Amino acid sequence: MAEHVVLFAGPMGSGKTTAIRSLSEIEVVSTEAANTDRATADKETTTVALDYGEITIDDVTKVRLYGVPGQKRFDFMWSILAGRARGLLLLINNDAPESIALLLQYLADFHELHARGAVVIGVTKSDVRESPTVADYSAALTAKFPEQLIPVFTVDPRNAEEMRTLLLTLVASVEMRELLAPAPEKI
Amino acid sequence: MNLLPGPAAPATLPSHLNPAHIDAGNRTLAEMQELATSLTFAAMLTDDGFEIVHLNGATTDGGRFASMSSSVQALSDAVAHELKIGTNEYVIIASELGHVIQLRVQGHPIVLAALFDTHETLGKGLSIARIAARRMAQLMA
Numbered sequence A: 001m002a003e004h005v006v007l008f009a010g011p012m013g014s015g016k017t018t019a020i021r022s023l024s025e026i027e028v029v030s031t032e033a034a035n036t037d038r039a040t041a042d043k044e045t046t047t048v049a050l051d052y053g054e055i056t057i058d059d060v061t062k063v064r065l066y067g068v069p070g071q072k073r074f075d076f077m078w079s080i081l082a083g084r085a086r087g088l089l090l091l092i093n094n095d096a097p098e099s100i101a102l103l104l105q106y107l108a109d110f111h112e113l114h115a116r117g118a119v120v121i122g123v124t125k126s127d128v129r130e131s132p133t134v135a136d137y138s139a140a141l142t143a144k145f146p147e148q149l150i151p152v153f154t155v156d157p158r159n160a161e162e163m164r165t166l167l168l169t170l171v172a173s174v175e176m177r178e179l180l181a182p183a184p185e186k187i
Numbered sequence B: 001m002n003l004l005p006g007p008a009a010p011a012t013l014p015s016h017l018n019p020a021h022i023d024a025g026n027r028t029l030a031e032m033q034e035l036a037t038s039l040t041f042a043a044m045l046t047d048d049g050f051e052i053v054h055l056n057g058a059t060t061d062g063g064r065f066a067s068m069s070s071s072v073q074a075l076s077d078a079v080a081h082e083l084k085i086g087t088n089e090y091v092i093i094a095s096e097l098g099h100v101i102q103l104r105v106q107g108h109p110i111v112l113a114a115l116f117d118t119h120e121t122l123g124k125g126l127s128i129a130r131i132a133a134r135r136m137a138q139l140m141a
């Protein structure tokens, strides 16, 4: 069975934990703690270490889903988990202030994974705030990375079908990269 | 059905901004230091990793240590949950030059994390940490 590891990253409250819970076939491993930073995201809990879930696609491909904490204070977890991933699913909540700049910041924070793996962007909470649009994000990404086409979707992390489409796009891109540049033999 | 309005929700100030909690933390850590000179660093932090207070912070980045302690605590809880072995009571990181002991302050979303040098036995460190956690709960009551 083929296996892939993908990482869910993005700002606090963008829906990483929610997305992994929507997708996972196993009971997720979660590390939620009571959230005291209500100013950044008004929700009960926040992730302080990781989320972990698994999903099988096409009956033959297992995808391990890792989520990181959104808060930069936990960036040591970002490096620990980014190291094992081949794909990055970056969720950005549309209601975040300066959300386009924020997206570019998170991409920069995960530049090492971005450089060697596949990336897909999911714009969440566009029901809460309509702008910027997917076209706005795409334009900013094209300006920043002219040689690349980074897919951008709107997605609701609470919706398993929508998340699945996003994940399948990412996995297809991971597989394409592996075909073009095979991973080094496991030791 | 109870139609009366419930009591107004208490204006909950996060512990790291709450003067009463900060004071309780400072007193607890000072008392802890008196029990063990081998205590090289100690901190109280919120479950989500904000430092409330620390002791002997000259050589340790308190903010970073608090974030890491909170991750370690949550991961250990997740392991205990996964293995169905009940509530996670302590986390111990025993290293060559020191040991970290972490435990929760009963009844509060607060973790006590303490670093002892290796002149302390683990057993004594544990018992001091447990006394301090109980003291913190008492001072906050």
Ligand SMILES: Nc1nc2c(ncn2[C@@H]2O[C@H](COP(=O)(O)OP(=O)(O)OP(=O)(O)O)[C@@H](O)[C@H]2O)c(=O)[nH]1
Pocket: A010, A011, A012, A013, A014, A015, A016, A017, A018, A019, A041, A043, A045, A046, A047, A048, A068, A069, A070, A071, A124, A125, A126, A127, A128, A155, A156, A157, A158
């Ligand atoms: N209205 C709306 N709510 C959403 C959407 N996506 C997520 N949410 C809600 O927003 C919250 C997201 O919380 P989490 O999944 O904990 O966010 P997270 O990215 O894991 O955050 P951290 O772990 O704190 O970094 C949840 O309450 C979701 O129900 C969306 O597209 N629309």
Ligand SMILES: [Mg+2]
Pocket: A016, A017, A018, A046, A047, A067, A068, A069, A070
């Ligand atoms: Mg989360």
